[in-house]
Amino acid sequence: MAATQETIDTLEEATGKYKYGFVTDIESDKAPKGLNEDIIRFISAKKDEPQWMLDWRLKAFATWQKMESPDWAKLDIEPIDYQDIYYYAAPKSGEGPASLDEVDPELLKTYAKLGISLDEQKVLAGVVAVDVVFDSVSVATTFRGELAKVGVIFCPISEAIRDYPDLVKKYIGSVVPVADNYFSALNSAVFTDGSFVYIPKGVRCPMELSTYFRINEANTGQFERTLIIAEDEAYVSYLEGCTAPQRDENQLHAAVVELVAMDDAEIKYSTVQNWYPGDENGLGGIYNFVTKRGACRGDRSKISWTQVETGSAITWKYPSCILQGKDSVGEFYSVALTNNFQQADTGTKMIHIGEGSRSTIISKGISAGRSQNCYRGLVRIQPGAENARNFTQCDSLLVGDKCGAHTVPYIVSRNPSAKIEHEATTSRISEDQLFYCQQRGISTEDSVSLIVNGFCKEVMKELPMEFAVEAQKLIGISLEGSVG
Amino acid sequence: MAPLLEIRDLHASVGDTPILKGINLTINAGEIHAIMGPNGSGKSTMSYALAGRDGYEVTGGDILMNGVSMLEMEPDERARAGMFLAFQYPVELPGVGGMSFLRAAVNARRIEAGEDEIDQLEFVKLVRAKAKHLSINDDMLKRAVNVGFSGGEKKRYEILQMALLEPVLSVLDETDSGLDVDALKIVSDGVNLLRDPARSMLVITHYQRLLNHIVPDYVHILAGGKIRRTGGKELALEVEESGYVGIDDAA
Numbered sequence: 001m002a003a004t005q006e007t008i009d010t011l012e013e014a015t016g017k018y019k020y021g022f023v024t025d026i027e028s029d030k031a032p033k034g035l036n037e038d039i040i041r042f043i044s045a046k047k048d049e050p051q052w053m054l055d056w057r058l059k060a061f062a063t064w065q066k067m068e069s070p071d072w073a074k075l076d077i078e079p080i081d082y083q084d085i086y087y088y089a090a091p092k093s094g095e096g097p098a099s100l101d102e103v104d105p106e107l108l109k110t111y112a113k114l115g116i117s118l119d120e121q122k123v124l125a126g127v128v129a130v131d132v133v134f135d136s137v138s139v140a141t142t143f144r145g146e147l148a149k150v151g152v153i154f155c156p157i158s159e160a161i162r163d164y165p166d167l168v169k170k171y172i173g174s175v176v177p178v179a180d181n182y183f184s185a186l187n188s189a190v191f192t193d194g195s196f197v198y199i200p201k202g203v204r205c206p207m208e209l210s211t212y213f214r215i216n217e218a219n220t221g222q223f224e225r226t227l228i229i230a231e232d233e234a235y236v237s238y239l240e241g242c243t244a245p246q247r248d249e250n251q252l253h254a255a256v257v258e259l260v261a262m263d264d265a266e267i268k269y270s271t272v273q274n275w276y277p278g279d280e281n282g283l284g285g286i287y288n289f290v291t292k293r294g295a296c297r298g299d300r301s302k303i304s305w306t307q308v309e310t311g312s313a314i315t316w317k318y319p320s321c322i323l324q325g326k327d328s329v330g331e332f333y334s335v336a337l338t339n340n341f342q343q344a345d346t347g348t349k350m351i352h353i354g355e356g357s358r359s360t361i362i363s364k365g366i367s368a369g370r371s372q373n374c375y376r377g378l379v380r381i382q383p384g385a386e387n388a389r390n391f392t393q394c395d396s397l398l399v400g401d402k403c404g405a406h407t408v409p410y411i412v413s414r415n416p417s418a419k420i421e422h423e424a425t426t427s428r429i430s431e432d433q434l435f436y437c438q439q440r441g442i443s444t445e446d447s448v449s450l451i452v453n454g455f456c457k458e459v460m461k462e463l464p465m466e467f468a469v470e471a472q473k474l475i476g477i478s479l480e481g482s483v484g
Numbered sequence: 485m486a487p488l489l490e491i492r493d494l495h496a497s498v499g500d501t502p503i504l505k506g507i508n509l510t511i512n513a514g515e516i517h518a519i520m521g522p523n524g525s526g527k528s529t530m531s532y533a534l535a536g537r538d539g540y541e542v543t544g545g546d547i548l549m550n551g552v553s554m555l556e557m558e559p560d561e562r563a564r565a566g567m568f569l570a571f572q573y574p575v576e577l578p579g580v581g582g583m584s585f586l587r588a589a590v591n592a593r594r595i596e597a598g599e600d601e602i603d604q605l606e607f608v609k610l611v612r613a614k615a616k617h618l619s620i621n622d623d624m625l626k627r628a629v630n631v632g633f634s635g636g637e638k639k640r641y642e643i644l645q646m647a648l649l650e651p652v653l654s655v656l657d658e659t660d661s662g663l664d665v666d667a668l669k670i671v672s673d674g675v676n677l678l679r680d681p682a683r684s685m686l687v688i689t690h691y692q693r694l695l696n697h698i699v700p701d702y703v704h705i706l707a708g709g710k711i712r713r714t715g716g717k718e719l720a721l722e723v724e725e726s727g728y729v730g731i732d733d734a735a
């Protein structure tokens with residue numbers, strides 16, 4: 001697969017630390033810094049949005065203004081000056097090019113560097129369709145024609161708002177309400193782009209769908225919004241990747257992702273998050289404050305989250321499942337790796353409402369350097385969730401002795417028939433294992449990477465094959481300098 | 485020509501405790517040396533000191549391979565220079581697939597030699613062929629390194645790695661312990677296949693029995709951190725009959 005092979009090559013070529021730290025020199029169209037109603041009107045106008053969308057945004061803004069930044073996570077966050085951020089930045093060349101020929105060559109080069117081929121000819125037919133979001137706009141979506149043939153809609157959300165208003169209106173904010181939390185309210189007011197996916201009844205999406213997010217501009221926030229709907233018996237596997245340039249100041253990324261699965265539908269959502277983590281002294285890096293939630297509305301529906309989180313200065317993220325349907329299934333597979341001064345507070349919520357609903361949580365946290373890594377999870381069994389099941393396994397691995405690993409599991413069971421199992425371990429990377437690998441001629445860094453990847457195996461195997469290879473290398477790279 | 489391995493007056497400590505107290509040993513290319521000695525006499529410690537393990541501090545003397553001191557080299561550098569240690573207690577690596585582990589080890593050498601990484605298919609064939617000699621089946625190759633292997637399987641897996649890496653100097657630390665009669669034969673045959681005028685081996689064992697299969701050129705008795713006696717194969721027989729009584733006094 002061309003796109004992934006290029007990604008691997010890019011990773012292999014690279015020898016430094018963060019591989020995606022370059023800035024693309026491209027003319028950009030920005031709204032003035034700061035946040036107020038006029039900025040929201042500006043964004044909405046830029047996107048050519050209908051009135052209802054603008055009204056929705058303005059209402060969200062009013063809600064956000066009444067809220068306070070949460071402080072319950074185990075995170076040490078410098079206060080964010082929301083007036084010092086650009087909320088809209090777009091490459092000048094265009095608001096949604098009609099075809100790939102219209103995409104700025106500089107942009108194509110950027111994505112080639114990141115290992116993403118936007119050239120449909122170069123990719124084997126029917127493998128991965130890509131939507132690319134650069135700062136605040138989606139710049140290219142590939143394979144749309146191919147997908148349209150089977151009725152799958154895959155397009156930038158700004159386009160969906162114009163072209164499929166009924167679908168968007170029906171589902172946006174229905175899984176993550178505007179007022180859910182501080183960052184979801186902020187996102188609802190200022191979101192700029194993201195992907196929209198609709199899989200009609202009975203359709204198995206013929207290829208993996210993928211979105212690549214890139215923050216390029218300085219002082220710019222990225223607020224993307226993704227909405228995926230799988231109708232009865234539909235299936236889709238969706239991948240998300242993220243990178244950003246290396247900068248000394250922190251940048252905010254506050255996304256909202258909503259998934260809806262109807263009867264017998266399945267959505268598999270995989271993320272490889274590699275935003276710039278800051279330097280080895282903790283300077284710079286992305287604040288990754290994300291709300292991801294899926295609703296298993298239909299009976300026997302299934303939503304599976306797989307995430308490999310290696311980037312960002314701070315990650316605050318709990319991809320969750322609301323298991324409404326009878327016998328619905330929620331899964332959360334997570335690898336969160338922190339090094340240097342990174343902080344991660346991540347986990348999931350499994351809300352069991354439907355009878356016979358089942359959930360599985362496998363979390364692997366790796367802390368190195370002086371980083372802090374916290375698993376925070378909630379398993380809630382509602383009174384009607386007869387015979388609900390949950391299995392949770394949280395393993396933490398410490399690399400070195402200046403880092404921290406924490407596990408905060410909340411369990412609330414309101415139905416005595418529920419079965420909930422929780423296992424947790426904390427271990428250190430063992431000298432025995434390290435020496436064994438080294439004695440076979442494998443360098444210290446490669447040995448650490450092998451052992452850590454072994455530790456994450458259960459999660460990695462959930463990733464689509466090509467993505468797994470990329471994720472494995474990423475783990476190696478992210479651990480550089482952590483031992484020896 | 486410098487000997488393949490030369491250990492000169494080697495002193496080594498674990499923590500603050502001196503364990504090796506002046507070991508002298510010279511191994512020429514093609515030779516097999518056996519080391520015997522009571523429990524706790526420092527045999528494994530010596531193998532770790534040779535391999536450069538953290539925590540096994542060399543406090544005096546030198547270790548030379550082909551005339552070059554290895555003391556400043558990291559364990560992985562020594563390994564790539566041709567030193568292999570078959571562990572007395574092989575370590576489990578949960579989740580680390582055997583094939584990727586073996587390939588990483590082989591490629592590490594190739595990359596250092598400026599060669600291309602080994603072709604995936606070619607590698608699978610190579611491993612299968614070597615594994616067959618050692619009665620290691622495909623299922624074992626697919627599993628995580630040493631995880632859930634029986635004691636004897638672990639030992640055979642060590643020899644498989646040795647066969648793949650073709651080391652110049654192999655240190656086998658009690659590879660025969662825990663092997664049944666058939667496995668002992670399989671492992672010894674595997675080791676004998678690697679006998680070569682350019683390669684040397686240091687075989688640590690408690691049992692004369694192994695030395696019937698892998699016939700050594702010299703046998704040394706290590707006790708109290710020093711080599712107390714050196715002889716031919718018959719020394720192993722003597723030890724088997726009368727134990728180590730009196731050997732300590734010889735110093």
Ligand SMILES: Nc1ncnc2c1ncn2[C@@H]1O[C@H](COP(=O)(O)OP(=O)(O)OP(=O)(O)O)[C@@H](O)[C@H]1O
Pocket residue numbers: 498499503521522523524525526527528529530572
């Ligand atoms: N990591 C360690 N910490 C403390 N003492 C150690 C350590 N490793 C070895 N020793 C001590 O060093 C001495 C030599 O141990 P070593 O394992 O080298 O013996 P050995 O000759 O290999 O014994 P065996 O025949 O039982 O394998 C022993 O007294 C042992 O307790």
Ligand SMILES: [Mg+2]
Pocket residue numbers: 527528529572657
């Ligand atoms: Mg020993």
